[in-house]
Amino acid sequence: MNKNPSPPKLPLRFFRWYCHPDYREDIEGDLLERFERRVQEKGANAAKWLFFTDVIRLFRPGIIRSWEPGQSFNNYSMFKNYFKITWRSLLKQKLYTFINIGGLAVGLTCFILIFLYVQHELSYDRFYENADRIYRIYQKQEGNFHLGSDYFTLSPAPLATTLTKEFPEVTHATSIAEETALLGHEENHYWEKGLWADASFFEVFTYPFVYGNPKTALVKPESIVLTASLSQKIFGARNPVGQSLIFQNGDPYTVTGVIKDPPVNTSFKFSFISCLLSHKRYMWAFKNARWGSNSFHAFFTMAEHADPLQLQNKLPAMYEKYKGNNKNYPFRDTYFVQPLSEIHLETKANFDIGLKGNAKYLSLLSLIAVVVLLLACVNYMNLAVACSIKRAREIGLRKVIGAVRWQLIGQFIGESVLIACLGLLLAIGLTYFLTPVFGHLLERPIELNLIENTLLIPGLVVLVVVVGILSGSYPAFFMSSLRPVQVLKGKINGRFSGMKIQSWLIVGQYAMAIVLVISSLVIYQQFRFIQQKELGYNKEHIVTIPIRGNRLRENLEVIKNEWLSNTQILGVATSTQLPTNIRSSTIINDHDDRKENDLSIYETGVDYDYLEVFNMELIAGRNFSSDSKTDPTYRHIINETAAKALGWTPEEAIGNQFVEASNKGAKTVIGVVKDFHMHSMHMAIAPLMIRLNTSHSGFLSVKIQPDNLSETLAILETSFKKYSPYPFEYKFLDEQFDQLYKAELRLGEMFVFFTVISILIASMGLFGLAAFTAGQRTKEIGIRKVLGASVQGIVGILAKDFLKMVLAGFLLAIPVAWYFMHQWLADFAYRIEMEWWMFAMAGFAAMVIALFTISSQSIKAALTNPVDSLKNE
Amino acid sequence: MSKHHLGEFEEIVMLTVAILYDEAYGIAIIDEMEERLGRKVSIGALQTVLRRLEKKGYLSSRFGEATKMRGGKRKRYFTLTSYGKKVLTAVKEQRVGLWNAIPKLVFNE
Numbered sequence: 001m002n003k004n005p006s007p008p009k010l011p012l013r014f015f016r017w018y019c020h021p022d023y024r025e026d027i028e029g030d031l032l033e034r035f036e037r038r039v040q041e042k043g044a045n046a047a048k049w050l051f052f053t054d055v056i057r058l059f060r061p062g063i064i065r066s067w068e069p070g071q072s073f074n075n076y077s078m079f080k081n082y083f084k085i086t087w088r089s090l091l092k093q094k095l096y097t098f099i100n101i102g103g104l105a106v107g108l109t110c111f112i113l114i115f116l117y118v119q120h121e122l123s124y125d126r127f128y129e130n131a132d133r134i135y136r137i138y139q140k141q142e143g144n145f146h147l148g149s150d151y152f153t154l155s156p157a158p159l160a161t162t163l164t165k166e167f168p169e170v171t172h173a174t175s176i177a178e179e180t181a182l183l184g185h186e187e188n189h190y191w192e193k194g195l196w197a198d199a200s201f202f203e204v205f206t207y208p209f210v211y212g213n214p215k216t217a218l219v220k221p222e223s224i225v226l227t228a229s230l231s232q233k234i235f236g237a238r239n240p241v242g243q244s245l246i247f248q249n250g251d252p253y254t255v256t257g258v259i260k261d262p263p264v265n266t267s268f269k270f271s272f273i274s275c276l277l278s279h280k281r282y283m284w285a286f287k288n289a290r291w292g293s294n295s296f297h298a299f300f301t302m303a304e305h306a307d308p309l310q311l312q313n314k315l316p317a318m319y320e321k322y323k324g325n326n327k328n329y330p331f332r333d334t335y336f337v338q339p340l341s342e343i344h345l346e347t348k349a350n351f352d353i354g355l356k357g358n359a360k361y362l363s364l365l366s367l368i369a370v371v372v373l374l375l376a377c378v379n380y381m382n383l384a385v386a387c388s389i390k391r392a393r394e395i396g397l398r399k400v401i402g403a404v405r406w407q408l409i410g411q412f413i414g415e416s417v418l419i420a421c422l423g424l425l426l427a428i429g430l431t432y433f434l435t436p437v438f439g440h441l442l443e444r445p446i447e448l449n450l451i452e453n454t455l456l457i458p459g460l461v462v463l464v465v466v467v468g469i470l471s472g473s474y475p476a477f478f479m480s481s482l483r484p485v486q487v488l489k490g491k492i493n494g495r496f497s498g499m500k501i502q503s504w505l506i507v508g509q510y511a512m513a514i515v516l517v518i519s520s521l522v523i524y525q526q527f528r529f530i531q532q533k534e535l536g537y538n539k540e541h542i543v544t545i546p547i548r549g550n551r552l553r554e555n556l557e558v559i560k561n562e563w564l565s566n567t568q569i570l571g572v573a574t575s576t577q578l579p580t581n582i583r584s585s586t587i588i589n590d591h592d593d594r595k596e597n598d599l600s601i602y603e604t605g606v607d608y609d610y611l612e613v614f615n616m617e618l619i620a621g622r623n624f625s626s627d628s629k630t631d632p633t634y635r636h637i638i639n640e641t642a643a644k645a646l647g648w649t650p651e652e653a654i655g656n657q658f659v660e661a662s663n664k665g666a667k668t669v670i671g672v673v674k675d676f677h678m679h680s681m682h683m684a685i686a687p688l689m690i691r692l693n694t695s696h697s698g699f700l701s702v703k704i705q706p707d708n709l710s711e712t713l714a715i716l717e718t719s720f721k722k723y724s725p726y727p728f729e730y731k732f733l734d735e736q737f738d739q740l741y742k743a744e745l746r747l748g749e750m751f752v753f754f755t756v757i758s759i760l761i762a763s764m765g766l767f768g769l770a771a772f773t774a775g776q777r778t779k780e781i782g783i784r785k786v787l788g789a790s791v792q793g794i795v796g797i798l799a800k801d802f803l804k805m806v807l808a809g810f811l812l813a814i815p816v817a818w819y820f821m822h823q824w825l826a827d828f829a830y831r832i833e834m835e836w837w838m839f840a841m842a843g844f845a846a847m848v849i850a851l852f853t854i855s856s857q858s859i860k861a862a863l864t865n866p867v868d869s870l871k872n873e
Numbered sequence: 874m875s876k877h878h879l880g881e882f883e884e885i886v887m888l889t890v891a892i893l894y895d896e897a898y899g900i901a902i903i904d905e906m907e908e909r910l911g912r913k914v915s916i917g918a919l920q921t922v923l924r925r926l927e928k929k930g931y932l933s934s935r936f937g938e939a940t941k942m943r944g945g946k947r948k949r950y951f952t953l954t955s956y957g958k959k960v961l962t963a964v965k966e967q968r969v970g971l972w973n974a975i976p977k978l979v980f981n982e
Contacts, residue, residue: 026936027920029946030899034916036942037900057917062924 104423107376114369124344134340141331151349154294157285172203173300184246212257221277267354377471379765384475408480416472510809517842518817536676538615542733573613574697576605605693620650621671642687770854774861782869794862931957
């Protein structure tokens with residue numbers, strides 16, 4: 001037995017830890033005295049327990065020590081001082097402040113803009129009540145390549161109803177077709193984008209109705225539902241339900257409902273929906289269960305918790321059960337289920353419905369956003385470290401007074417967060433002005449709405465803190481490591497360890513900027529190449545007009561002659577498709593019926609004048625002739641590639657025959673046309689056959705004299721109006737051609753934009769650093785001048801270090817740029833080679849810009865009178 | 874008058890310190906209060922009040938000699954300052970004034 005039990009150790013230690021040091025001794029004495037007495041009175045265990053409770057009850061303000069290493073609970077004056085010092089150092093170094101805040105603002109602006117774009121792109125089709133349960137069917141026909149893809153989103157007419165019939169987990173399914181149609185009301189005609197859809201449409205897509213009933217709106221044939229804005233346009237403010245509209249085929253359609261205008265972030269762009277039961281081709285395909293004819297989009301909702309993949313696995317069995325008369329079709333259909341939320345960014349499939357985003361650009365732009373922001377952060381780091389020498393005394397003094405390291409780190413990180421906040425304010429202003437421009441460039445209605453966009457404000461706060469910490473941490477750690485004694489003695493010079501990291505940061509910055517410059521150059525060159533490449537046809541001075549309505553189609557000959565009587569008009573041709581983009585294709589066989597000799601071939605229907613208007617060159621045989629009675633169905637012109645694919649030289653091809661899978665009878669080749677680019681340069685020239693087809697023409701192509709353009713267009717319009725109620729829509733062929741490369745063009749514009757910005761930011765950083773180094777070396781420069789150095793010599797010395805960094809950046813950039821641009825170019829079947837001069841030019845440009853940036857500071861330093869720089873020693 | 878406001882517990886502590894005169898340290902004060910008022914007081918409650926009164930200038934303190942008891946820790950003795958005495962007197966006079974102002978009838982029943 002212990003005669004003198006000691007008090008429990010842990011509570012005692014706890015007490016010693018928290019107690020104010022001034023009180024520690026006597027209170028501990030009191031505790032012990034009481035403990036000793038209690039041991040006598042109540043026994044050791046009770047005393048220990050009571051000792052513990054006493055210690056706990058002493059844990060209260062008044063006894064607890066202050067937690068600050070210095071003292072005092074009140075840091076207010078310290079923070080006030082931090083702000084004051086920050087503010088003063090910002091004002092004292094206006095140039096650096098400007099570069100820092102400006103650079104961060106530009107970086108943040110880019111980031112916010114791209115964030116808004118990405119957010120917009122990802123927000124498509126989420127507004128339906130059951131959006132997460134809506135899916136669609138798309139399919140793959142292995143080997144049936146069209147425009148480089150064997151996926152497409154069309155499906156057979158009976159698919160939607162079969163889905164609901166066969167699978168209980170499919171709750172509603174609807175078939176959709178797109179059509180732009182002419183709607184007539186009283187004397188007015190409206191050319192509007194619309195959808196055909198069946199009665200289940202509003203079960204799947206829950207559009208809110210202004211007038212009418214969603215359950216019955218599309219039940220009867222010849223009913224039509226309008227959007228609020230179209231209803232306003234046609235009927236004004238009144239309720240149009242029950243009114244009739246004349247559809248383009250002349251039938252009266254009854255308005256059965258009005259829906260609110262769909263939001264902008266929707267894939268389906270339409271202003272009316274008409275009942276699919278009036279769609280002749282659909283009804284025909286539906287009644288005859290044509291599983292081989294794919295012309296409609298099938299969308300459906302699934303029950304909650306139903307697995308779309310399970311459904312997908314059941315689809316082949318369904319197809320086998322229903323395909324019926326489709327046995328002879330050479331390609332097998334494989335169906336896939338896809339959620340609605342993915343279709344906006346789905347671009348691999350052909351014939352897709354709706355407005356498309358571009359997932360590749362989305363990730364590329366996100367990358368650029370991060371890179372530009374990093375560039376700005378790097379600037380901040382560099383300048384902050386550089387400036388820290390000027391603030392070394394402050395740091396030294398703070399340390400002497402008793403600041404500990406983490407306080408200084410906190411101070412500097414806080415400072416950089418503050419600067420990032422200032423940058424953000426500026427960035428929000430800039431973004432506000434730039435969103436319309438940027439949105440126009442991307443063709444998206446993006447806007448900066450701080451209140452409605454609930455993600456924005458928290459996002460920006462997080463962004464500022466991250467940017468602040470990211471860019472402030474290195475300077476903070478660096479500065480807080482300075483030794484007070486050395487600093488206060490003034491023994492710190494420019495050659496400190498930070499310089500090394502700074503140089504690498506500059507190298508990295510320039511590498512990124514140069515990568516962007518090279519990319520812009522390559523994209524620009526490729527674009528020029530496309531513009532100037534020999535296409536095989538003439539695209540200049542040709543006006544194209546879509547042919548709509550039977551009256552115009554019946555009067556094509558009349559209108560042609562009317563136009564040709566004018567000297568301004570050099571030629572008129574009709575065709576089913578324009579030569580810029582031939583999309584329809586078929587399958588032929590060179591008459592031996594062996595399946596492996598099947599050739600997938602593009603086809604287009606033209607009139608007698610087509611080859612002449614487009615200046616296409618026949619390298620063998622003849623054009624279609626109106627004299628020859630047999631030309632229409634049995635005589636075809638093919639292109640060189642087709643002749644080669646069929647195993648003939650152009651000359652051999654003439655008179656040879658082939659069969660077409662879908663049409664009976666042998667076709668004879670009467671001519672071979674020189675290859676021309678009928679698709680974008682992404683794709684190699686494919687086999688093509690040209691047939692005579694004047695009854696299904698889709699376009700009028702008019703070759704005109706380039707002068708007096710408006711007059712010529714007026715002539716075209718007057719004749720057109722005589723035969724068509726449709727609006728006179730014309731496009732120049734070269735415009736259509738450029739449309740093919742819109743994505744590339746946009747990419748190019750983007751790259752130029754971001755290249756300029758990244759160079760701007762990198763230059764700002766370099767400028768700041770150059771100014772700083774020049775300032776650091778004033779004495780050295782003064783002595784050099786006294787000893788007889790020339791201005792050029794000094795500028796050279798100052799510039800040399802920086803140019804070395806740019807050169808290192810350039811070397812780093814070459815492989816990166818080469819890799820990325822190689823990837824990009826690989827997507828084109830016809831492309832330029834990357835040449836050394838593109839790299840050299842980018843490097844040279846970077847050098848010149850860098851030299852220009854640093855020269856003003858270097859020359860200023862070199863011109864200073866040595867007396868001024870040396871006198872205050 | 875409210876210039877020298879004293880809480881009830883504060884007042885008792887000061888009075889006890891006065892009673893103990895030269896021997897007023899933590900445990901002694903607690904014992905005294907327990908004995909005279911039958912009131913249990915924790916060290917924590919007492920010590921905070923003592924420090925507060927010292928900070929206000931009503932009490933002053935000094936260390937005693939180290940002894941073998943109490944783990945060799947010194948005691949801290951508290952005494953009233955003259956300011957503290959004045960405040961205590963003022964409080965007393967207020968009370969007496971109040972008592973005197975009570976009509977005789979109230980307590981004569």
